[in-house]
Amino acid sequence: MELLPELAKLYPSDRLFTKKSQLITYETDGLTSFRSEPLAVVVPESNEEVIATVRLCHKAGIPFVARGSGTSLSGGSMPVEGGIVITLNRLNKILKIDPENRFTVVQAGTVNLKVSQAVAAHGLYYAPDPSSQQICTIGGNLAFNSGGAHCLKYGMTANHVLAIKAVLADGEVIEIGSESGDTLGPDASGFFCGNEGLFGVALEVTLRLTPKPQRYCTLLAAYNSLKKAGDAVSSVVDSGLLPGAMEIMDRLAIKAAEMAVKAGYPQDAEALLIVELEGETDAVEEDFKHLLALIENTGAYETRVAANEAERLTIWKGRKSAFSAVGRLSPDYLVQDGVVPRSRLGEALVKIETYSKEYGIDVANVFHAGDGNLHPLIMFNGKEEGALHRAEELAGKILKMCVEMGGSITGEHGVGVEKKAYMPEMFSEIDLECMKRVRAAIDPKEIANRGKMFPGGEAPALSTVGSHPLEKAGIISRE
Amino acid sequence: MQHAIDKASLGPKSKALTQGVEACVHCGFCLPTCPTYDEMGEEINSPRGRIFLIKEVLEGSVPMEDALGPIDNCLGCDACITACPSGVEYDHLITAFRAKAESERSQPLGRKLMRSMILNTLPYPNRAKWAFRAGGLVRPFKGLMPKSIQPALDLLPPTLPKAEYLPEIYPAKGPRRGRVALLTGCVQQVLAPEINRATLEVLSANGVETVIPKDQACCGALALHTGAEKRALKTARQLIRSIPDDVDALITNAAGCGSGINEYSILFAGEPDEAEAIALADKTKDISSYLDEIGLIQPPPLAESMNVVYHDACHLAHAQGERSAPRNILTAIPNLTLLEPPDWEICCGSAGIYNIEKPDVARALGEKKVTNLMSTEPDAVALGNIGCMTQIQKHLESYEKAPPVLHTVQILAKAYSD
Amino acid sequence: MDKNITRPGSIAEIIDLVHSESSLLPIGGGTKPSLTQTDQETTLVDMRGISGIIEYQASEYTITVNAGTTLSDVVAALGENGQYLPFTPPFANKGATIGGAVAAGLSGPGAYRYGPLKDFIIGVRFIDGLGNYVKGGGKVVKNAAGFDFPKLFNGSIGRLGIMAELSFKVFPEPKTYVTLSASFDSSNDAIKILPKLLGFDLEGVELSSSNELHLRLGYQEPTMAARKAGLEAIVGQPLEITLGVHESKRWSSINDFSWKGEGAQLFKVATNPSSANQLLEIVRQSDWNWHLSNGGKSLYLASSDAPLCKTLDTQLKKLHLSGLQLFGQTEALPIFGQTTGLSFVNRIQKALDPKGLFLPFTATAAEPA
Ligand SMILES: Cc1cc2nc3c(=O)[nH]c(=O)nc-3n(C[C@H](O)[C@H](O)[C@H](O)COP(=O)(O)OP(=O)(O)OC[C@H]3O[C@@H](n4cnc5c(N)ncnc54)[C@H](O)[C@@H]3O)c2cc1C
């Protein structure tokens, strides 16, 4: 079966892109060092069109990639060479809001922040808040089980997904989970989350809504060493307080964020710690007193408390812009996403610093300190011969360190193409083989996001040195 | 992003053409604020997509001709600049790229005619007046006119207000606190002369003397934003010559003009008079910024209290980064309550000559904007740009009790005179 | 009962069983009898031989335990450090194991505050139907690598594989609790209050069949009066305070389902306040006993009436709800009502257990034609 003529029957020409000038803008996602050109891009406007597209791909054995806003930082939404990109941006309606029972049903292309905005009037919000929340879609969040700054207390995307309607890679339409959130039988919707687009395309997602805390108490503490900030996190945790968020930024990240949004961060700090408590007004204010007293003893040379919502948002704006803002410091960078046990944060940071010196490459650090999720931003100049490879090598060292410390290669950005070579560091042959069996049961032709997550196979592992085998074959390119 | 653009081949514009490509980290933060992305949901019609496309054209892998569609679709509203944490100077990028595109494009006759008609009339107050009059007359026969000029006719006012006589110097009331020159604006002078009048009154009430240079010319923004660079340079030079040296500032009250002058560094890149042009750009201030800077003299309350929704004109909020000054001076009026609409950052669809060239998108955006503004149940809409004013007024026509749409200084002038 | 039952003491022994037996069902403390009911052909694998805490570092907020560890052991270990399993799994005092809690997907009243069990399980090691010892997830609170097997095993009722090792995220527990109670004329009135409790950090919200609403709070002396007043404004009546031993007894009796009555059947239905109310409309016309847990998210029904499951199945289907039987003679699959999601589960089961060693998710009257 020829796929393109079939797609042309399904889509009018202005929703089926096949010209190079159209296709190239879909070549890459938030990780621009990997690119590959699809055969075609479709812009469906209904579930039926998505389902029909998947079924056609299955019949033709042609791979497809679902695409939300293309902000993946691991190459997750990079097209499969010669495959179809199914963009979900027009499937962005909020279908139902049930404030009484605290859930909403949205189409997968709905932008994360739009959900919170739509339900704000009911005193509710959608808790997972990745830094990219103003643009990333619920479908992308679901595929990557995205997190954010508030994961320790509120959990990741999967904890907030109640039910999913999806089309599996072979065309079967499934409805899993329930509006209740108290599932019976295996937690299929929880399992669907984090599949990195390998199971199929999510169409409609039922999300748990969280009551907006009556009160947020946010503080910003400046330290003259990263270690002190790290230790402060431990003392907060040991005190029995459960903050909604604990974030640390180092000197370079502070500088970049300040350039981008002028959050008014202390510019001479080696590390900034943001701690946020939230909940019932009276209880939180009481806890916050304890927190302030505690922070006092952690060696912070300056502590600021957000006096109002505007000040709180400014503090967060700086933090949330940090990744992109690093673009001001360096033409290119790699963001890593490893996790270490929180008590070993300090140790991990020291190691990263050593690696950074060893390689002569600057690394900015922004991380979710509460759950040990590091985001080292490895800066390099792609124009320099071999710079990318050195940066990747350094990234690889960091990932291995995370696994050795008993952590993970990815806390929230997913494996994608970028980290698939490191899967064997975390999982044994047996573990991976079992996952592959599950995949085969759902997608026998391996058409959904082919070449992602699993090492080897049709898209061989990314080698840390030298060019990628796919590059050599001329299938993907990075400049 | 990395690129393989041969900078040397781009001449003086090379910085403008590559800064954006280099600084863009492809994070997508600009997508939700882009009106064309909001409307179409397509990567190609997003800022990030356009930057990528421009890169590919400059690298030579995509022919210029194939890139023009999405590039033409850009409203030049600069919302993407406000949104971008990475400091991409998209305004410079698109302006420089359009100039390049315009010189390379082979265009259909209709578009050529249309552009030339606009560029030959709007920037010249007298010609514009005649064109509007003529347009008003032919409007009933619109169906007979070529399709490409129909949208332009839709925007024409059925009647024109009476021309205002402007003196050469408008004195300050009370002790003098400053002396400025006023850019009277081309279209604005014809469509809403009362804005200039109000500007003069408010400046005067604040102790500022205003010079209105007689031989001033269009700032060149319209031509510059559509890629007609030579024409832009010509009128810009005339403007520079006309502004006396001894003024504290050149005041603009149409955001489009202000942002146009801000872009002289690109327009004049590599020209012999580059320094003079930049000096004038540095001196140019929006009326609201100027008043806020010198400290507004406390206005008395309005005769009747008012709920005013403020619309951020793209060329003020995004291009000039000015959102606080207009709010500060409006809220200085004791009995005025300021309202904020949802989705403030998204363009109303009027940008430049967009509503003439891309009427469908412009209409959808206009409708959305008006819905958002009206959701605040305002007594009046305040804004700082004539383009937005016409667009919003037009889309308010369908409302039964449409609130008046006023320039920020008109409300202030009212307070000072009430 | 002379059931075919065996108690392996190591992973290797479990793997041997997988290779030698034709039908297996892992069991824990047997506190949810409907879930461990089988025919003679099936060998029961008593997991209590695989027990003990493997790794617990309080400052990490994580714990890794063997699946056969009793809940009471886990709770005690955590308690020493002022921490707890925030989903407060039921039957902790009755010998339930942590593996059994996961397999049943059962959470107690604590789930109201931070979410049910599935939100706290972060890692699993299990033996699949081919005898492979497989790992999914990890031991850190945040992890996005690989398919999320830990989530899948929540509610797997022993049918997807044999869990041997489990990792959880844990939290600090309030040092003392206080319960505020009010009584209502009808369950309808009480349920109407539930959505309004928005924004209050409650550790439990339970409604009993005598229409008594119990709100549990972490006790914090300086703010108690203000919080109580805030809640009274919402509930619309004065709240009665219970503290100390009485307080904790009340909640452990909820956790042990002592209201159910000896010998009765017990069902859990996944609801939300609105659908719980709809179902209660019907329940009120019968002599079934009920208890609404977790702010309306789980409705428990008990009856000594034999045909309850048939009636219930029909009612649940009508309301698009599903239920799980915990006590009483049951069908081959103890899941009732709407079961649309099981087609996906079946496909996964075929991958994990291609030979059909474990019991299927089909073969029940509840499966739609
Ligand atoms: C500046 C920046 C900051 C970020 N911060 C965070 C952060 O704090 N936390 C975090 O977790 N992530 C973060 N990310 C990463 C990224 O935003 C998330 O991974 C996000 O979930 C991706 O959403 P998207 O809509 O862009 O998805 P895409 O990038 O388009 O797709 C991501 C993956 O999801 C799949 N997919 C998309 N839609 C569907 C669907 N409907 N059905 C099935 N599969 C689908 C794709 O195939 C792909 O594999 C950040 C990214 C950037 C650029």
Ligand code: SF4
């Ligand atoms: S926000 Fe800036 S860096 Fe990010 S994609 Fe848009 S232009 Fe590029």
Ligand code: SF4
């Ligand atoms: S200038 Fe406006 S229309 Fe053009 S890309 Fe930027 S946001 Fe979009």
